[in-house]
Amino acid sequence: MNTIKKFIHYYGPYKAVFFIDLICAAVISLVDLAYPQILRTMTKTLFTQDKNVILHALPVIAASLFVMYIVQSLCKYYVTCQGHMMGAKMERDMRRELFDHYQELSFSYYSRNNSGQMMSKLVSDLFDISEFAHHGPENLFISLVKIVGAFIFLFFINRKLALPLILLVIVMFVFSFRQNAKMQETFMENRRKIGDVNASLQDTLSGIRVVQSFANEDIERAKFKKSNEAFLVSKRDNYHCMGSFMSSNLFFQGMMYLVTLVYGGYLIAQGEMQTSDLAMYALYIGIFISPIQILVELVEMMQKGLSGFRRFLDVMETESEIRDADNAVELTDVKGHVRYDHVSFHYSDDETPVLSDISIDIPAGKSIALVGPSGSGKTTICSLLPRFYDVTGGSITVDGKDIRGLTLKSLRSQIGMVQQDVYLF
Incomplete structure (x- = not known):
């Protein structure tokens, strides 16, 4: 009924x-x-x-x-x-x-x-x-x-x-x-x-x-x-x-x-x-x-x-695991200072850690490369920044603002991504 x-x-x-x-x-x-x-x-x-x-x-x-x-x-x-x-x-x-x-x-x-x-x-x-x-x-x-x-x-x-x-x-x-x-x-x-x-x-x-x-x-x-x-x-x-x-x-x-x-x-x-x-x-x-x-x-x-x-x-009735917080604010006047502060991550259906206590500080205007073997977590680190997944420990900030307190649309509109497998619409 x-x-x-x-x-x-x-x-x-x-x-x-x-x-x-x-x-x-x-x-x-x-x-x-x-x-x-x-x-x-x-x-x-x-x-x-x-x-x-x-x-x-x-x-x-x-x-x-x-x-x-x-x-x-x-x-x-x-x-x-x-x-x-x-x-x-x-x-x-x-x-x-x-x-x-x-x-x-x-x-x-x-x-x-x-x-x-x-x-x-x-x-x-x-x-x-x-x-x-x-x-x-x-x-x-x-x-x-x-x-x-x-x-x-x-x-x-x-x-x-x-x-x-x-x-x-x-x-x-x-x-x-x-x-x-x-x-x-x-x-x-x-x-x-x-x-x-x-x-x-x-x-x-x-x-x-x-x-x-x-x-x-x-x-x-x-x-x-x-x-x-x-x-x-x-x-x-x-x-x-x-x-x-x-x-x-x-x-x-x-x-x-x-x-x-x-x-x-x-x-x-x-x-x-x-x-x-x-x-x-x-x-x-x-x-x-x-x-x-x-x-x-x-x-x-x-x-x-x-x-x-x-x-x-x-x-x-399936709710997205990644949503705007109730008090989320727009990301404006972006400089580009990105900081990973003791970040840990595992998938929701698997307790096995993918990342553990990762800290990276990237000043605005700097170019960096992540180098490592396949499966070491490079793509996962990149996927956490636009909140494709949420960190399970620590925090990620952009210009000192925790990305979990920002609206998804304003955050992702400030990030450009070139994937390995390019999909042409």
Whole structure:
């Protein structure tokens, strides 16, 4: 429920579209519900009248139904077009938030996470969220209107036949909710595995020059095959759950037709139901089963959307380890006197010291070179100055000001860096 509350927050800017979408969905459902009832009423009233009365009434009925279906078609257009646009705009908003948050996360986050996984969260996860954002509330609303409306009419037609159908529906929903828990796990695993595929692909393509230079293609193929096969296994488990879910619900729907035919036939034999009413019952059962099928599909869509949204939240709720202090000030009038005062450093997920009690004093205007073997800490010393990482002991000052008390933007805008591996945008 907490996840759903956070998801609902993104509907905020589009409340007008959302409520008009639901109104249109209600109109679509009510028109579908109205037709069998109109037919039943006409069969018992108008169609028992004289020929001239029937012929006189038919043009009025035709015009009324024509207007009704025109309105339904316009509502369907709005739901399909504007409803999808609402979902796409929510997807855009989430993608922008996620990208902005990626920009703010510290180097340690990127050290722990592969960029292929991050791209998967930014692209494929959010697409499924968009589909759920549009179809979820709309399909749920249409289904509830049709199910409740159909049941009301079924009770009006014959209460005795409606009671066993209610029991059957309750059993079906209990079974569906149990299956739902299994589907959640498999969809979440799908997300992780497709992220692994993206990660493997991104690594190989980004480093293709190195791969080919060292004739490393076979190793990369083996790595990709492993992640690709793991994704297939996760999909297999997913489809097993979906197969059980769909086939069980189809069985319950068949049982509704069985109960309607057998018990309805029994009631007709007992003189407690008319044959024409059983035909109307069959029509409403069709209307009743249609939203149940939509709800079944909605459960699958919901699992895909919410599993993607949970991965989205995992990133959005990750706070950057490097942030401005509450009383941070701008770095201005820079002279360039840099001092490392008894600096120590280790990574947050590893207590092994990388630097220990380092002191360096660099007067303004001086050029210095750090010389040492690979892994001795030269890059780490440089990375501490713009606060890509924070020191775990001691302090670093610029013109006598501790860099932890300066705003990140003003500090980094005063530092120029030429990396070993230059990335061209």
